[in-house]
Amino acid sequence: MYPNTRLRRLRKNANIRALVSETKLSHTDFIYPIFVVPGQGVCQEISAMPGQFLYSCDQLPAIIKKLDDTGVYSILLFGQTTEKSARGESSYDEVSVVCQAIQYIKKTYPHFTVMTDVCLCSYTDHGHCGPIVEGYVNNDATLDIISQMALSHAKAGADFVAPSGMMDGMVIAIRQKLDAADFTEVGILSYSVKYASGFYGPFREAADSKPQEGDRKSYQMDPANIREALHEAELDVLEGADMLMVKPGMPYLDVIAALNKSFNLPILAYQVSGEYSMIKAASQKGWIDEKVVALESLLAFKRAGATAIITYFALDAAKWLAECNI
Ligand code: PBG
Numbered sequence: 001m002y003p004n005t006r007l008r009r010l011r012k013n014a015n016i017r018a019l020v021s022e023t024k025l026s027h028t029d030f031i032y033p034i035f036v037v038p039g040q041g042v043c044q045e046i047s048a049m050p051g052q053f054l055y056s057c058d059q060l061p062a063i064i065k066k067l068d069d070t071g072v073y074s075i076l077l078f079g080q081t082t083e084k085s086a087r088g089e090s091s092y093d094e095v096s097v098v099c100q101a102i103q104y105i106k107k108t109y110p111h112f113t114v115m116t117d118v119c120l121c122s123y124t125d126h127g128h129c130g131p132i133v134e135g136y137v138n139n140d141a142t143l144d145i146i147s148q149m150a151l152s153h154a155k156a157g158a159d160f161v162a163p164s165g166m167m168d169g170m171v172i173a174i175r176q177k178l179d180a181a182d183f184t185e186v187g188i189l190s191y192s193v194k195y196a197s198g199f200y201g202p203f204r205e206a207a208d209s210k211p212q213e214g215d216r217k218s219y220q221m222d223p224a225n226i227r228e229a230l231h232e233a234e235l236d237v238l239e240g241a242d243m244l245m246v247k248p249g250m251p252y253l254d255v256i257a258a259l260n261k262s263f264n265l266p267i268l269a270y271q272v273s274g275e276y277s278m279i280k281a282a283s284q285k286g287w288i289d290e291k292v293v294a295l296e297s298l299l300a301f302k303r304a305g306a307t308a309i310i311t312y313f314a315l316d317a318a319k320w321l322a323e324c325n326i
């Protein structure tokens with residue numbers, strides 16, 4: 001102890017600090033979410049998410065090129081439709097904007113890893129993540145539809161499909177559907193632990209996926225629970241998930257750490273829309289430094305045990321890391 005031990009010796013300068021740093025961030029840690037919408041010439045900023053846009057397919061080349069130039073080669077696609085319905089059938093349209101986007105990206109940038117969100121909330125007219133039967137989102141009817149949706153993405157060339165509706169059995173239903181069609185190499189990133197969270201607000205505006213009535217508490221998890229999170233993750237592992245996800249991110253670092261301790265699969269953290277908006281808004285007011293806070297939050301995910309991070313900051317963070325010389 002003091003005076004023999006002085007921990008400040010290891011903090012003396014940037015090089016020593018870098019040498020002893022326990023956690024490192026890299027541009028290869030990031031997955032960038034992209035919102036694809038029907039239409040032509042659409043490149044519309046999301047009001048609550050400054051710097052993030054809705055893109056029609058013809059507007060994708062510029063943003064994908066930027067990602068390529070910055071070394072962010074992993075993306076997560078979200079789609080929309082002009083044909084919402086009670087069951088959300090347009091979600092598995094083989095010429096959906098998501099399928100078109102996958103085809104374009106994989107053809108032009110084969111080294112990219114393309115993941116797709118598999119959920120019905122942007123495709124149902126009521127905004128819930130599955131068809132409603134007698135006032136309740138029907139689990140098994142949802143499985144049929146999301147499996148078809150996953151298959152349409154696999155056919156278009158997706159590398160991973162990411163079911164996000166928190167339906168029981170979603171991973172095994174999709175695995176069986178993909179395998180039966182010989183897509184054994186397409187992986188499943190499961191939104192294993194997804195909480196019914198207020199932090200998704202800005203996303204729901206962007207994805208036009210707000211429930212018309214009620215909330216998602218009958219399928220997404222109660223923020224109070226962590227043992228249940230381990231149970232969810234355990235079932236996904238048994239069902240054949242390739243990667244697990246915890247969402248939202250920063251308020252749930254304890255959940256990331258718990259999953260990391262208990263499972264040997266990659267654990268992804270999703271820094272969701274509300275987390276991005278808060279950092280953006282406070283920094284625009286001059287109350288916090290955007291770059292410092294964003295990088296600190298991303299580092300925290302890795303320290304907690306996340307293998308990779310889905311983040312709207314992916315592009316900026318990769319640029320900041322490239323600039324950063326000690
Ligand atoms: C679809 C889905 C949501 C998000 C990702 N997939 C919204 C929701 O569950 O309501 C949220 C992502 C974000 O907030 O950035 N079910």
